[in-house]
Structures are given as structure tokens and as C-alpha cells.
Amino acid sequence: MIKLYGLRMSNYYSLVKAVLIEKGLEFEEVKAPPTQKEDNLARSPMGKMPSIEVDGQYMSESLAIVSYLERMSDNSPLIPADPFQAGKVMELVCHIKLDAELVARRCLAAAAFGGEVSDETKEATDKDLERGLVAVNQLMACDPYAAGSSFTLADMYTFYSFGLINMISQKMFSKDPLANYPKIKTLLEMLASHPSIQRVETEKSQ
Ligand SMILES: N[C@@H](CCC(=O)N[C@@H](CS)C(=O)NCC(=O)O)C(=O)O
Incomplete structure (x- = not known):
């Protein structure tokens, strides 16, 4: 049985948990805060x-872990079989x-x-984030899912990254980062009721 270490408050932890559920893999959650202690450093x-x-x-590393989980179970493929489409999902x-x-x-x-954060960092973050969102939006199909007609790993990253x-x-900036991207907003609303994501979110408050 796979043991999942971390805390439910973490978006990357939640993402891996949602993939475990999506893939129908058995797992056990072990509460482990991020620390520089020896036992934790051995794991991560x-x-x-x-x-x-x-x-x-x-x-460790959510992307490495979910790539492993994807290969461990044929249930609910999260990366397309077509090599180019698989690359496009990973690109997103x-x-x-x-x-x-x-x-x-x-x-x-x-x-x-x-x-604390300096005004310089704050300004640079605001500017760089705007640029990053333009790039993400350019690649987002939202048709209806992030990378096209089927639910993929890109949807998991969309949900768990955009929350943060x-x-x-x-x-920090008193603004809605998705104000200019209504299609991504609609996708996020849809993803919130995707069963694996819904279970992870419900269990956060338990
Ligand atoms: N690249 C890592 C990032 C993991 C990460 O940043 N986790 C956060 C929680 S969401 C953490 O442990 N933060 C505590 C720290 O940086 O010491 C992944 O994708 O798994």
C-alpha cells in the first residue's frame, strides 16, 4: 500500500491525493509537516x-510522484496515449x-x-504573474477540460495551482488574476465538482 506523507492543507499534497483517488490506487495518509528533520529529509x-x-x-516531487502513479494504474488515464498530445499536457x-x-x-x-516581502519583489511578482497567465491562457483549451476533451493531469494542476x-x-495585489480569463474560471468551477477533487476538498475539513 502506498503511504502519502504531508498535510492536507498543502496544494501539492492534495493534488497527489486526488491523483491516487482518480487512479483507484489504495493509499494511507500519514500526517507529516515539512521539516528539516532527518526522517523527513530521507523522504523528501x-x-x-x-x-x-x-x-x-x-x-518526493509531485510531478515525479503523479508520473509514477499514472504508470501504476491503467484506470482513468491522465496522460494521453498519443505521444504529441502527452507532450502538450506536460507542456501545460x-x-x-x-x-x-x-x-x-x-x-x-x-x-x-x-x-514580509519587499515592494520590489511584490512588483516583479505582479508583472511576472501577468506574463505567466498570458502564456497559460494561450495553451488552455478549456474544451471543456484544460487540454481538450478529456480530463488530464493538466486539470489537476489547474485546480490545485489556481487555488493558491x-x-x-x-x-497581495487586491485583484482577481483570472478577471481576463473567464474560460479558466468556468473550468475551475467545473473541476470543483470532479469526484476525486471533491473528495479531497471535503476531507480537508475532517
Ligand atoms: N516542487 C515540489 C514543491 C513542494 C512544496 O513546495 N511543498 C510545500 C507545501 S505546498 C512545502 O512543503 N513547503 C514547505 C517548505 O518549503 O519548507 C512539489 O511539486 O512537490
Whole structure:
């Protein structure tokens, strides 16, 4: 049985949990906050969450983990069989993660934990995020799903990254990052009722 380490409040933890559910894989959740303690570093070299344990071996990084899970079960494929379409899904995932979410995360400590951020960082984040969102929007099919007609890994990253991007953007810049992207907004509303995502979100409050 796969063990999933981390906390339910983490968007990356939630994403991996939703993929485990989507793929119909059995798993056990183990509460493990991000720390620089030896046991956590053994599971996750940067001390972050989530990580998984399979037969006594560990794996970190959500993208590595979900790629592994995708190969572990044929249920509900999240990456298309066609090599080019598979590449397109991963392209969208990369842009969401690198050019939108990781940019917004520069202000996470200030937005969520009362940390400090310089005006320079704030301004650069706002500007870079706008650019990242243009790129993401260019690749988003929203037809009706992120990468086209079927639900893929890009939908999982859309849901779990935009939750965080929205929160940071509203708090730091007092603006709706998706104001100019109504198709992505509609997609997010649809994804909120996708069964695996809905279960993860419901269980957060338990
Ligand atoms: N690239 C990693 C990022 C994981 C990550 O940043 N996790 C956050 C929680 S959502 C964390 O552990 N933060 C605590 C820290 O950075 O020490 C992944 O995709 O799994």
C-alpha cells in the first residue's frame, strides 16, 4: 500500500491525493509537516511535502510522484496515449507550475503567514504573474477540460495551482488574476465538482 506523507492543507499534497483517488490506487495518509528533520529529509531531500513511500522506498516531487502513479494504474488515464498530445499536457502542466504558481509563491509567506516581502519583489511578482497567465491562457483549451476533451493531469494542476494563485493575488495585489480569463474560471468551477477533487476538498475539513 502506498503511504502519502504531508498535510492536507498543502496544494501539492492534495493534488497527489486526488491523483491516487482518480487512479483507484489504495493509499494511507500519514500526517507529516515539512521539516528539516532527518526522517523527513530521507523522504523528501528538500524537507517539503508531499512524499510517498512504496515498499520501504521514498519519492518526493509531485510531478515525479503523479508520473509514477499514472504508470501504476491503467484506470482513468491522465496522460494521453498519443505521444504529441502527452507532450502538450506536460507542456501545460509545466507552464502552470513554473510560470504561474511558482511566480505567485514568491509572495506566499506574506500572503498566508504574515511574512514580509519587499515592494520590489511584490512588483516583479505582479508583472511576472501577468506574463505567466498570458502564456497559460494561450495553451488552455478549456474544451471543456484544460487540454481538450478529456480530463488530464493538466486539470489537476489547474485546480490545485489556481487555488493558491487566486489567494495570493487577491491578498497581495487586491485583484482577481483570472478577471481576463473567464474560460479558466468556468473550468475551475467545473473541476470543483470532479469526484476525486471533491473528495479531497471535503476531507480537508475532517
Ligand atoms: N516542487 C515540489 C514543491 C513542494 C512544496 O513546495 N511543498 C510545500 C507545501 S505546498 C512545502 O512543503 N513547503 C514547505 C517548505 O518549503 O519548507 C512539489 O511539486 O512537490
